[in-house]
Amino acid sequence: MVTSLQGIRVLDLSRVLAGPWASQNLADLGAEVIKIESIVTGDDTRTWGPPFLSDRKGNSTSDAAYFLSANRGKKSVTVDIASPEGQELIHRLIKESDILIENFKVDGLAKYELDYLSVRKTNPSLIYCSITGFGQTGPYRNRAGYDFLIQAMGGLMSVTGLPGEEPGGEPMKVGVAITDILTGLYATIAILAALRHRENTGEGQHIDMALLDVQVATLANQASNYLISGETPKRLGNAHPNVVPYQTFPSADGHIVLAIGNNRQFQKFCEVIGRPEMAADGRFRTNEARLLHRQELAAILKSVIGKRSTQDWISMMETAGVPCGPINSIDEVFADPQVKAREMRIEVDHPSGGKIPLVSSPMKFSRTPVVYSHHPPLLGEHTAEVLSALLGLSEERIQTLQEKGIIGTSFFPSGKSAPSEGFLF
Numbered sequence: 001m002v003t004s005l006q007g008i009r010v011l012d013l014s015r016v017l018a019g020p021w022a023s024q025n026l027a028d029l030g031a032e033v034i035k036i037e038s039i040v041t042g043d044d045t046r047t048w049g050p051p052f053l054s055d056r057k058g059n060s061t062s063d064a065a066y067f068l069s070a071n072r073g074k075k076s077v078t079v080d081i082a083s084p085e086g087q088e089l090i091h092r093l094i095k096e097s098d099i100l101i102e103n104f105k106v107d108g109l110a111k112y113e114l115d116y117l118s119v120r121k122t123n124p125s126l127i128y129c130s131i132t133g134f135g136q137t138g139p140y141r142n143r144a145g146y147d148f149l150i151q152a153m154g155g156l157m158s159v160t161g162l163p164g165e166e167p168g169g170e171p172m173k174v175g176v177a178i179t180d181i182l183t184g185l186y187a188t189i190a191i192l193a194a195l196r197h198r199e200n201t202g203e204g205q206h207i208d209m210a211l212l213d214v215q216v217a218t219l220a221n222q223a224s225n226y227l228i229s230g231e232t233p234k235r236l237g238n239a240h241p242n243v244v245p246y247q248t249f250p251s252a253d254g255h256i257v258l259a260i261g262n263n264r265q266f267q268k269f270c271e272v273i274g275r276p277e278m279a280a281d282g283r284f285r286t287n288e289a290r291l292l293h294r295q296e297l298a299a300i301l302k303s304v305i306g307k308r309s310t311q312d313w314i315s316m317m318e319t320a321g322v323p324c325g326p327i328n329s330i331d332e333v334f335a336d337p338q339v340k341a342r343e344m345r346i347e348v349d350h351p352s353g354g355k356i357p358l359v360s361s362p363m364k365f366s367r368t369p370v371v372y373s374h375h376p377p378l379l380g381e382h383t384a385e386v387l388s389a390l391l392g393l394s395e396e397r398i399q400t401l402q403e404k405g406i407i408g409t410s411f412f413p414s415g416k417s418a419p420s421e422g423f424l425f
Contacts, residue, residue: 003030004368008195011093012036012074013102013114015043017147017177018131018211020070021184022191023101027073028361028370034093034386035074035377039408042078042379043067055352063352068376072348072358075374075382078408085406087112092391094119094126099191103131106141116206126204127194129187135210145211147177154179154215159222162237169235183214239298244290245269248327249301251310258301259323263287269322273304350375380408 008031012023020035020043027033037043049064077093080086091114094100100119102109109115116128130136133145151157151173161172190207198204216223222233225241233241238257240246245266248255260266263286267279278284278300283293290297305313310326317324328336334345344362347355361370387393387407401407 001371002368003371004365005029005031008032008099009097010034010099010101011090011097013090013100013104013109014131015103016045017070017180018183018187018209019101019103019129020045021181022129022131022187023074024070024072025184025188025361026099026191027373028363030368030371030373031099033074034097034382035071035076036081036090036093037076037078037379039078039080039380039405042076043071045070046379053350053352053356056354063376063378068356068358071376072372073374074377075386076377076380077383077386078380079383080406081112081114083406085401085404087114089387089391089401089407090114091119091122093386094122096390097123097126098195099127099129101129101131101187101191105144106132106136120204120206124204125198125202127191127198127207128204129191129207129209131183131187131209131211133211135213136208140212147180147211148173150179150211150215154212155219155222156215159219159233159235159241161235163235166237171235179211179215179218182218183209183211186214186217239294242291243287244294245297245301247298249298249305251305251313252307253309255327256305256310256313257325257327259325261323265322266290268320269317272316272320272322273301275300275304346372348372348375351378351381383407 005026008026010023010026010031010033012019012033012035014020014023015037023033023035035043045067046063048066051065053063053065053068079089081090090112094114102114107115110118113119116130119126119128132141133150134140134143151160152171156179157171157173160174162169164170187207187209190209194205194207221242225231225233236247238248243261245258245260248257258269260269263279266284266287267276270276270279278297282289284290284297314324314326326332333339339345344360346358346360348358350356356375358372358376360372363370384395384398387398387401388395393401398407
């Protein structure tokens with residue numbers, strides 16, 4: 001099968017989520033991804049559970065579900081990069097690679113001569129992507145950065161949650177590590193652009209990705225609202241700062257989401273709820289007017305929508321072309337017929353757990369489909385394979401390196417925490 005990134009090799013020195021999310025995207029697109037992990041501990045997220053993967057007998061294994069979410073399609077190689085011999089192995093792998101992804105603290109790899117200035121001498125065409133909390137420059141460059149912290153510092157939490165005057169009205173983080181994920185996506189885009197540049201010039205380059213930069217960039221319309229108006233956006237709960245009605249409303253048996261994006265849709269909506277006169281009401285006729293009279297409109301709609309069930313409203317509104325939907329729990333998401341039709345749940349073979357369920361990639365191609373070439377790897381599972389096939393090390397040499405503690409093939413010891421020294425995340 002032909003894949004988009006066939007023949008591209010990625011050396012992944014990153015851990016936790018932002019970097020692994022980027023390298024997983026590249027693996028889905030057909031790149032060979034070699035994940036470098038420490039011998040004893042591996043990626044931090046291997047222990048971020050429960051839940052943990054269970055083996056065929058139902059016994060809990062060493063890999064957390066969190067790790068499985070971001071590491072399919074990769075080969076795990078365990079190397080002690082603090083040792084000179086381990087560094088030599090990484091340098092040799094760099095010579096054979098097209099892309100390197102790392103999320104060490106700023107200058108954290110320099111002591112191993114694995115920073116960009118050092119490795120570009122080894123491989124001038126290498127695309128080297130660094131992911132940090134605050135970037136390689138600026139007064140915060142040496143600070144550690146975590147998704148939660150960046151959601152707060154980058155303004156996302158200031159516009160997420162109920163208004164301050166309401167019960168429970170406090171700044172709220174998003175329910176997934178969204179800044180990490182978005183940084184992984186931006187890193188993927190940047191790497192693909194750098195690959196295109198290399199095709200034209202033969203030149204590699206350094207990509208400097210910062211979580212804070214990504215969070216500021218993805219404030220999107222909220223940032224633009226502030227820059228244009230000078231007014232600081234506030235928390236509105238589930239309401240929209242620019243469009244009304246675009247929020248949740250309680251139904252007779254739960255909640256419903258309305259996402260009305262234009263005046264035509266509002267007119268249809270008014271007909272569905274049996275209040276066609278509201279579409280001609282000067283307070284509500286245009287989106288600008290509805291913004292000014294947001295509270296009045298919301299009070300009317302709450303009294304009307306609360307009289308019927310969520311499914312009744314959805315059936316009526318979908319027939320009329322009014323955008324709406326339920327608030328699904330995650331089990332309901334995977335039971336949804338559309339999610340099933342789009343094959344967003346897949347199963348892959350795994351040596352510990354037989355077939356394991358994973359979330360599939362959302363990228364759909366007509367010519368070069370996404371491939372799921374490898375299960376999320378066991379710690380060090382591919383060490384001997386990669387060093388033999390790619391670097392030509394003999395079985396005897398590999399055994400000697402194992403005995404000296406330079407490389408390892410052991411599985412991850414359950415229940416131990418990974419040290420954070422030298423790493424950003």
